[in-house]
Amino acid sequence: MHIVDLNCDMGESFGRYTIGRDEEILKYVTSANIACGYHAGDPTTMKKTVQRALEHNVGIGAHPGLPDLAGFGRRPMDISEEEAYDMVVYQIGALKGFVDTEGGRLQHVKPHGALFNMAAKDQPLARAIAKAVYDVDPELVLFGLAGSELVKAGHEQGLKTASEVFSDRTYQQDGSLTSRREPNALITDHEQAVEQVIRMIKENKVHTVQDTDIDIDVHTICIHGDGESAIDFANYITKALKESGITLQSIGEFITK
Amino acid sequence: MHIVDLNCDMGESFGRYTIGRDEEILKYVTSANIACGYHAGDPTTMKKTVQRALEHNVGIGAHPGLPDLAGFGRRPMDISEEEAYDMVVYQIGALKGFVDTEGGRLQHVKPHGALFNMAAKDQPLARAIAKAVYDVDPELVLFGLAGSELVKAGHEQGLKTASEVFSDRTYQQDGSLTSRREPNALITDHEQAVEQVIRMIKENKVHTVQDTDIDIDVHTICIHGDGESAIDFANYITKALKESGITLQSIGEFITK
Amino acid sequence: MHIVDLNCDMGESFGRYTIGRDEEILKYVTSANIACGYHAGDPTTMKKTVQRALEHNVGIGAHPGLPDLAGFGRRPMDISEEEAYDMVVYQIGALKGFVDTEGGRLQHVKPHGALFNMAAKDQPLARAIAKAVYDVDPELVLFGLAGSELVKAGHEQGLKTASEVFSDRTYQQDGSLTSRREPNALITDHEQAVEQVIRMIKENKVHTVQDTDIDIDVHTICIHGDGESAIDFANYITKALKESGITLQSIGEFITK
Amino acid sequence: MHIVDLNCDMGESFGRYTIGRDEEILKYVTSANIACGYHAGDPTTMKKTVQRALEHNVGIGAHPGLPDLAGFGRRPMDISEEEAYDMVVYQIGALKGFVDTEGGRLQHVKPHGALFNMAAKDQPLARAIAKAVYDVDPELVLFGLAGSELVKAGHEQGLKTASEVFSDRTYQQDGSLTSRREPNALITDHEQAVEQVIRMIKENKVHTVQDTDIDIDVHTICIHGDGESAIDFANYITKALKESGITLQSIGEFITK
Known part of the structure; x- marks a missing residue:
């Protein structure tokens, strides 16, 4: 049986500023970042x-993200490992405040934007983040790019980790995502995007832009919560996954170390 | 037997900016905000x-304080009750992150500056803050100005509350502090400051600027962590209290509902 | 001949966050804040x-607004006159940087939100703002609520001032706007809103909620740049004003001291 | 005749936070950043x-610096050229507001910290900054590390540029500063520091850590405004420079294209 988690970034509005169609996308996903x-x-x-x-x-x-509201956390910043550890503890703690007061339970941690990308390749940074997550609560699941330093660091730290894949991005032979600066970085065709994901889940393989197949782990798929076709695609991919016999479930319910 | 807690604001440095002589003042106080x-x-x-x-x-x-680093949280802001509740949960949660990762236990919550002063007089605001503290953890002790709406709100909410007094401020007949704009707001003489506190503790009385005595509760005394004479005064008051037979103890160890 | 300026708040987006339909509303207004x-x-x-x-x-x-992005500058803050002066100089200067580099000329200054409302009633604050505007450039036009302390302060300071009215708000007998907390604060009917404005312009009168007429000066009308019907209303009011023989012109072209 | 400018970073306090001994250091320097x-x-x-x-x-x-108060503008951030241009225009404009209201004249622009260092090596970034400075006012002097991309970009843009040297840092054979991570990065001996600077001024040469001499331009020397020995060193270097027959003068008074 194939199980996968479907996650989406959320709660990214700020004051009077609104981003994302959280209310609608929540009907489709199984995990919210x-x-x-x-x-x-x-x-x-x-x-x-x-x-x-x-x-x-x-x-x-x-x-958790970088302290850069103006850049939406997407501009890489040269932070120290201690700063990374501390800002991750701070942000998890703050969110946990609301999870506790609302009677819920925190399931996972996924770094945002530039912090996520930096931690995919920078081992000391990845370890600092993994340690922060572990120190707050060793039962939390750490999300990282499939095959990344962050997933490795989480594993070494003793955390449960979730390997994340992107349905709408193409892959390089080394397992990294094709840079958004390249013309072939994005998969805009919904059918093709979903085919790629289903093959990842069922065969643990992805076809790269170098025209080769590589192995890939998949525990969770990232979809987007804003943009024109976000809700359409959410609807499309959930249907397609179910029709392929794949079960959608929150990561905390099926992930093991 | 008389017991009192001695508290001080701390950790108010920011990035490369340093305020307060935390390391030294920690030798004297029993609670740190x-x-x-x-x-x-x-x-x-x-x-x-x-x-x-x-x-x-x-x-x-x-x-927790108002979101106003430039004003050090001292400028009253017209926030809603919901905003107050949410920003208190956020900040307690964030600090709790570090208390948890460092293996400690959070003892109390004391609003800062303008938020503290506003909550002394504004019942709905006081209730919003008390509810936030309670919802995060009903075992937390809520600090408020002795006789304030905040102490009342904490009590009604079912929290343990600590009535705070100031050694270096004069009092009005209604139990409020004399405004800093008044010439007689501050008690600069150390001996006189400590006498006022000892009388508060032993007799539950304070002499007001209107030349009358009023009743006052005392569970904790606030002292300052920066300024020329901060360490001298901390040393002076702790000695004087002990010599008067007053025990200094962290609020969590002796407070009851 | 009747002339009036039509102004709208603009450029209120932040980073990835978008507010307002600036591009469209610019077709209708004669001044942009x-x-x-x-x-x-x-x-x-x-x-x-x-x-x-x-x-x-x-x-x-x-x-210029209060330093409160989270509250969109709408939460009153207790700032000093010096802080008000300084933050207004800072913000005018920053915008002037772009006006200069783009080869334009700064025409006016209108405080935003809570700063605008506070300056309508608080004389020392109004004077601090007027002085800041004057000190940066004595040729700038200062916008204030018609009949407000800000307009008076600007006048006393030697600035050209623009009395602003709202088409979609009802007025009190003392010339103030009905608080948004009152049920009859807003005029939602477009026709009624425009009628009120045209009477203000032609007769210098407005009918108050106390069912009396009061005198009112009008140099500029504020319209909104976001919300469902913003563009429709902009279109409607500009047509109606022109059909009534009222000329729409940028304030700098017709205002005198 | 030898002339040099002596500059120091200033006005780096924030709200209740104080950094730097500006009042004292102003007695020694000829330019303030x-x-x-x-x-x-x-x-x-x-x-x-x-x-x-x-x-x-x-x-x-x-x-002007990066938007990073928590990191004091010292953490490199991956900003675009447009962002660099815009944040430099914004900050110059804001400061110019105060220079104008106080009846002064803006003399120069020196990027801060990571922005200064990034612009030393990154040509497109350096050009964006130089263009921003030029567009605000083509008479401004642009400060950059001697031999840097920023000085080159300023020159190409048609600005007057000031080549800056450091008295207390050692130099590499390629003209760059030895990284602070290296043990021999700093010159802590005052006499040695001043000797290096005097030779730079009189001979346009500096001895590198690779034990070779290289050419170097000097228009301005950067000294520090905080730290234990800042005032002592300011006193020492100004005396030594004068005794060597070097004139200290504000850059604007002697720099030419």
Whole structure:
């Protein structure tokens, strides 16, 4: 039997500023990565997003980012390992405040944007993040790019880890994502995107832009919560996965070390 | 037997900016109010301050403030009750992250600056804060100005509350502090300051600027951690209290509902 | 001949966050109040908004606000007169940077949100703001609520001032706007809103909720740039004003001391 | 005749946080680089620092930095060229607001910290900054590390540029500063530091850690405004330079294209 988690970034509104169609996308995903006030999100948004996730019975994750609201956490910053550890503890703690007051349970942690990308390749940074997650709660699941340093660091640290794949991105032979600067970085055709994911899940293989197959682990698929076709694609991929006999389930319910 | 807690604001440094002589003042106080990144403090400062407080066996409190680093949380802001609730949960949660990772236990919550002063008089705001503290952990002790709406709200909410007094401030007949704009607001003489506190503790009375005595509850005394004479005064008051037969103890060890 | 300026807040997007339909609303208004990075706006947004305003030949104004992005500058804060002066100089200067580099000329200054409302009633604050505007450039036009302390302070300071009215708000007998907390604060009917404005312009009168007429000055009308019907209303009011023989012109072209 | 400018970073306090001994150091330097609210500084600090610089007849410069108060602008961030251009225009404009209101004249621009270092090596970034400076005012002097891309970009843009050297840092054969991570990065001996600078000025040569001499341009020397020995060193270097027959003068008074 094939099981996979479907995750989406959420709670990225800030004050009067709104981003994302959280209410709608929650009907489709099984895990929500909730922004913690650094790259996006504010206390009220965090609380409401936790409440909505609980209503929809969706697994709740902290989504810590770089302290860069103006850049939405997407601009790499040269932070030290200690700063990374500390800002991850801070943000998980803040979100946990709302999870606790709302009677929920924190399921996972997924670093956001540049922090996620940096931690995919930078071993000391990856280890600092993994240690922060572990120190807050060793039962948390750490999300990282499939095959990344972050997944390795989480594993070494003794955490449960979730290997994440992207349905709408092409892969390089070394397992990395094709840079968005390349013309063939994105898969815009929904059918092709879903085919890639289903093959990853069933065969643990992905076809690279170098025209080769490589092995890939998949525990969770990332989909987007804003943009024109976000809801359409969420609807499309959940249907297609189910029709292929793949079960959608929150990561915390099936992941093991 | 007379027991009192001695508290001080701490961890108010930010990045390369340093405020307060935390390391020295920790030798004297029994409770530390640690800034949570809103009016002051940053993740690394928070972690280190928690570590130091644990080393000195000092009770650890969250010190949530208004989101106003430029004004050090001292400028009243017209926030809603929901915003107050949410920003208090956020900040307690963030500090709790470090208390948990460092193996400590959060003892209390004391709002900072303008939030503390506003909550002394504004019942709905006081209730929102008390509810936030209770919802995070009903065992936390809530600090408020002696006789304030905040202490009342904490009591009604079912929290343990600590009535705080100031050794270096004069009191009005209605139990409020004399405004800092008044010439007689401050007690600069150490001996006189300590006499006022000892009388508060032993007789539950304070002499007001209107030349009358009023009743006052005292569970904790606030002292300052920066300024020229901060360490001298900390040394002076702790000696004087002990010589008067008053026991200094962390609030969590003796407070009851 | 009747002349009036039509102004709208603009450039209030921030990083990846978008607010307002600036591009469309610029076709209708004669003056643009551009956010300066405190309550909203960021450098890139400021530059682009200045560029667009110049393309549409719309008068450019600085729109300084309180340092409260999370609250969109709408939460009153207890700032000192010096802080008000300094933050207004800072924000006008920053916007002027872009006006200068883009080859334009700064026409006016309109404080935003809570700062605008506070300055309507608080004389020392109003004077601090007027002095800041004057000190940066005595030729700037200062916008204030018709009949407000801000308009008076600007006048006393020797600035040209623009009395602003709202088409969609009801008025009190003392010339103030009915609080948004009251059920009859808003005029939602477009026809009624425009009728009120046209009478203000032609007769210098407005009918109050106390069922009396009061005198009112009008140099500029504020319309909104976001919300469902913003563009419809902009279209409706500009047509109606022109059909009534009222000329729409940028404030800088017709205002005198 | 030998002339040199002596510059120091200033106005880096923020709210209640104080850094630097500006008042004292202003007696020694000929140019002040004033923080603009991004990496440090706030409107009131900026105004007061401009006032003090004018009192001491010291050349005033804008000191724009990365938007990273927590990291004091020292953490490299991956910003785009457009973002760099815009944040430099914004910050120069903001400081110019105070220079204008205080009746002064802006003399120069020196990027701060990581922005300065990044612009030393990154040509497109250097060009974006030089263009921003030029577009605000083509008469401004642009400060850059001697031999850097920033000085080259300023020159190409048609700006007057000032080549900056450090008295207390050692140099590599390629003209770059020895990384602070290396043990021999700093020159802590005052006499040796001043000897290096005097030779740079008189012979346009510096001895590198590779034991070779290289050519170097010197228009301005950077000294530090905080730390134990800052004032002592300022006193020492100004005396030594004068005794060597070197004239200290604000860059604007002697620099030519």
